[in-house]
Amino acid sequence: MITIFLQAAGGEGSMMPTMIMMGLMFVGFYFLMIRPQMKKSKQEKNFQSELKVGSRIVTTSGMHGRISQIQEDGVVIETLSGKLKFEKAAISREFTQQRFPDNSTDTK
Incomplete structure (x- = not known):
C-alpha cells in the first residue's frame, strides 16, 4: 500500500494553490482562535482595572x-x-x- 504512494508521480503543478490554502488556513485560525482570545484578555484587563x-x-x-x-x-x-x-x-x-x-x- 505504501509503495503505491511512493511510486506515484509527483505533481507538476505550481505551488500557488498550496500557498493560498496555507494562507486561508492561517486567516481562519486568526479569526476563529487568536482574535477572540485577545478580545477576552483585553476585557479581563479592563474589568480588573475598573474594580x-x-x-x-x-x-x-x-x-x-x-x-x-x-x-x-x-x-x-x-x-x-x-x-x-x-x-x-x-x-x-x-x-x-x-x-x-x-x-x-x-x-x-
Whole structure:
C-alpha cells in the first residue's frame, strides 16, 4: 500500500494553490482562535482595572464577598467569615446592584 504512494508521480503543478490554502488556513485560525482570545484578555484587563471598593464580586473558586481594599498586588475581600486577600486575576465577575439589591432599602 505504501509503495503505491511512493511510486506515484509527483505533481507538476505550481505551488500557488498550496500557498493560498496555507494562507486561508492561517486567516481562519486568526479569526476563529487568536482574535477572540485577545478580545477576552483585553476585557479581563479592563474589568480588573475598573474594580472599586464596595463592589460585590465572585472569585474564580466561587467565593462571594465585597472588596474592602485595593492594593497593588491584590485586593482584600470581606466575606461572612472575615477578610481574605486575593489576586486581582482571581476575581471572576461582579454582581450589580440591579441583580442583587441591598435589603436595607426595603420598606415595611
